[in-house]
Amino acid sequence: MMLVRYLSQIGKYFIMLKEIFNKPTKWSVMKQLILKEIDDLIIGSLGIVAFISFFVGGVVSIQTALNLTNPLIPKYLVGFATRQSVILEFAPTFISIIMAGKMGSFITSSIGTMRVTEQIDALEVMGVNSLNYLVFPKIIALLLYPFVIGLSMFLGILGGWMAAVYGGFTSSYEFITGLQTEFIPFHIAYAFIKTFSFALLLATIPSFHGYYMKGGALEVGQASTVSFVWTSVAIILMNFILTQLLLS
Amino acid sequence: MIEVKNIVKKFGDQTVLKGISTRFEAGMTNLIIGQSGSGKTVFLKTLLGIHTPDGGTISFDGRIYSELSNDEKRALRTEIGMVFQGSALFDSMTVEENVGFPLKMFTKKTPKEIKERVDFVIERVNLTNAHYKRPSEISGGMQKRVAIARAIVNNPKYLFCDEPNSGLDPKTAIVIDNLIQEITKEYNITTVINTHDMNSVMEIGEKIVFLKNGLLEWEGTNKKIFKTANEAVTDFVYSSELFKRVRKMYLEDDVK
Numbered sequence: 001m002m003l004v005r006y007l008s009q010i011g012k013y014f015i016m017l018k019e020i021f022n023k024p025t026k027w028s029v030m031k032q033l034i035l036k037e038i039d040d041l042i043i044g045s046l047g048i049v050a051f052i053s054f055f056v057g058g059v060v061s062i063q064t065a066l067n068l069t070n071p072l073i074p075k076y077l078v079g080f081a082t083r084q085s086v087i088l089e090f091a092p093t094f095i096s097i098i099m100a101g102k103m104g105s106f107i108t109s110s111i112g113t114m115r116v117t118e119q120i121d122a123l124e125v126m127g128v129n130s131l132n133y134l135v136f137p138k139i140i141a142l143l144l145y146p147f148v149i150g151l152s153m154f155l156g157i158l159g160g161w162m163a164a165v166y167g168g169f170t171s172s173y174e175f176i177t178g179l180q181t182e183f184i185p186f187h188i189a190y191a192f193i194k195t196f197s198f199a200l201l202l203a204t205i206p207s208f209h210g211y212y213m214k215g216g217a218l219e220v221g222q223a224s225t226v227s228f229v230w231t232s233v234a235i236i237l238m239n240f241i242l243t244q245l246l247l248s
Numbered sequence: 249m250i251e252v253k254n255i256v257k258k259f260g261d262q263t264v265l266k267g268i269s270t271r272f273e274a275g276m277t278n279l280i281i282g283q284s285g286s287g288k289t290v291f292l293k294t295l296l297g298i299h300t301p302d303g304g305t306i307s308f309d310g311r312i313y314s315e316l317s318n319d320e321k322r323a324l325r326t327e328i329g330m331v332f333q334g335s336a337l338f339d340s341m342t343v344e345e346n347v348g349f350p351l352k353m354f355t356k357k358t359p360k361e362i363k364e365r366v367d368f369v370i371e372r373v374n375l376t377n378a379h380y381k382r383p384s385e386i387s388g389g390m391q392k393r394v395a396i397a398r399a400i401v402n403n404p405k406y407l408f409c410d411e412p413n414s415g416l417d418p419k420t421a422i423v424i425d426n427l428i429q430e431i432t433k434e435y436n437i438t439t440v441i442n443t444h445d446m447n448s449v450m451e452i453g454e455k456i457v458f459l460k461n462g463l464l465e466w467e468g469t470n471k472k473i474f475k476t477a478n479e480a481v482t483d484f485v486y487s488s489e490l491f492k493r494v495r496k497m498y499l500e501d502d503v504k
Contacts, residue, residue: 023322029352036340118336125296125408126350127325 013208020136020204023129030137037141041103045148048102049095053086053152056094057159060085065169075170079178082160084187091152092191093239096198099148100231104206107138108227111210112220120211131211138203145199146192153191190246197238205231249274249309250295250406250438256303257287257294264290266462267304274405274438277429277452281444282459283484291459292410292442296330297321308406326354329399329437331409331428335391337383343370343394344379350402369397373427389420393427400431407432409441413448421445425452446491449473458484474498 024030064081111134114120123130157179164170170178209227213219250272257265264287272278282288293299295306297313306313308324316324337346348366351357357365370379373393378386383394392412399407409428413421429452432439441448449456453470458481466478473485474495486492 023318026353113339117334117339118332119338121298122330122332122336122338124298125325125328125330126353127322128353 012212013204016131016135016208016211017204019129019131020139021132023132025128025133025136033133033137034140037137038144040106041138041141042144042148045099045102046151048098049148049152050155052098053091053095053155054159056090057082057086057156058163060090060156061160061163061175062167062169065164065167075174076178076181078164078170079160079175080181081178082164082175083157083179083183086156086160087153087187087191091149091156092194092198093235095149095152096195096202096235097232099145099202100206100235101228103202104228104231105224107203107206108210108213108224109220111207112213112223115211115213116216116220134211135204135207138207139200142199142203143196145202146195149191149195190242193246194239194242197242198235201231201234201238205234250440251307252295252304253307254304255291255294255301255306257290257299258302264462265294265301268459268462268464269304270457270464270467272438272440273455275433275436276439276454277432278438278440278455278457279449279453280440280442280457280459281449281484282465284444286459287462288442288459289410292408292440295440296328296408297325326350326402327405329402329404329407331392331395331399331407331412333410333412333414335383335388335395337391337394337398339383342380342382343375343386346383346394347397347401349398354402365401366397369401370394372400372431373397388415389417389424392416392420392424396424396427396431400435400437403435404437407437407439409439409443411443411445412441413443413445418447421447422451428452446485446488449485450494 025033061078061082065075065078068075068077111120114134120130120134123133161172161175164175165172206224206227209223209230210220213223215222252271253269255265255268256263268291280288280291290299294301301314308327311320311324313321313324337343338349341349344363344366347369348362351362351365355362373396375390375393375397378390378394383391386394396412399409407428412428413424416424425448428439428441431437441452443449450470453473456466456468456470456473457464458466458478460480466476466481468476473481476482482495486495
């Protein structure tokens with residue numbers, strides 16, 4: 001019974017994806033909606049992403065340095081490990097999970113509130129395709145999400161460099177040598193392919209939970225929690241699948 | 249004019265509307281009344297196209313809704329204005345933006361033309377000094393006026409109101425009722441109001457449709473409702489002592 005319910009929800013999600021692209025909203029209106037979403041979702045996330053990335057990069061660097069106790073292991077591995085951790089997993093995947101909490105709950109609660117206060121009904125009665133009006137601008141705004149992840153990569157490595165050098169674990173030269181060691185440019189492409197996929201999930205799964213929620217204020221809160229859980233699950237699964245496909 | 253023929257609506261095994269037929273004329277305030285659970289909200293939402301009926305037809309000036317293409321349905325919806333129970337104003341917009349929204353979405357008017365029309369409509373609903381305020385910054389009565397302004401800004405042929413004066417004080421409720429009736433007459437709109445406010449029934453009920461258990465139990469005017477012998481209607485309308493006395497006085501005056 002539970003499986004049937006999950007399958008039906010997944011089917012409903014894909015029908016929603018199709019409906020988002022039907023009957024587009026007038027461009028002059030859509031343009032403003034996209035700019036507003038860029039401000040809310042992208043610009044509004046930069047501060048927290050910068051803060052977390054910088055300090056987690058620093059922690060990765062310190063942890064690596066503290067675990068390299070064998071004198072035969074070169075110090076430049078601190079830079080190497082920080083680069084690999086930040087670029088391959090921390091920035092694209094873990095920042096996305098954090099964003100599932102920040103952006104996702106914002107999207108679910110704002111759309112959910114519109115549902116319970118009949119604002120979505122008002123759009124539909126007027127003849128507006130409410131899914132296109134509400135969700136499409138979020139998808140377009142999140143095309144800029146790789147920019148956020150690029151910033152996270154840069155600040156994560158910068159944080160690692162500062163912690164390693166100013167903490168006295170390695171020299172700047174050693175850390176930078178580590179950053180350049182065995183660098184595979186495809187890893188950057190892999191990280192950004194993941195980021196684009198996660199951006200689509202971040203825009204649509206929370207929207208789905210907000211749009212189809214039923215009830216009142218309490219249910220809006222519950223929908224935000226459920227949306228965070230399912231967005232995180234989807235990101236982790238997508239991460240596994242893409243890693244298998246692209247790196248195996 | 250909206251004509252409803254034998255509308256049936258089911259949710260699972262439960263039949264909420266059991267074959268309702270009636271007609272709502274243009275230039276009149278048509279009221280749907282009934283107890284909670286009688287099916288009046290489902291009826292209104294079915295008329296609006298939010299619920300798809302399981303049987304029967306709804307025609308808007310001869311256009312049968314179920315036979316229209318999706319594009320024709322969307323075009324018809326631009327002819328409909330709706331005042332929701334909770335006003336349903338867009339929180340992220342100012343009063344002016346809320347009222348101008350249908351014009352921005354569905355017309356090719358320039359920003360100047362939109363501004364002129366919005367100013368005119370806001371003035372028409374007697375709303376002052378609220379243009380740049382957000383819905384959360386104005387009172388419930390003002391929100392209702394904004395909702396009415398938004399509903400009529402694009403010259404709708406049909407106006408639907410779901411309990412337009414719920415949550416308002418009696419004085420403001422009468423003002424809102426009268427405003428809706430004035431606008432209905434002024435622009436010859438087919439207005440359908442879902443209410444359980446007996447003041448509205450007495451004040452503006454030019455046609456009243458009484459629903460009971462998903463069936464049309466009685467229909468008539470606010471004058472006829474005083475004289476009706478239908479027990480279900482009298483039980484519902486004259487449930488308070490005040491209205492019982494008002495009815496008694498009305499009937500005594502009528503005999504004299």
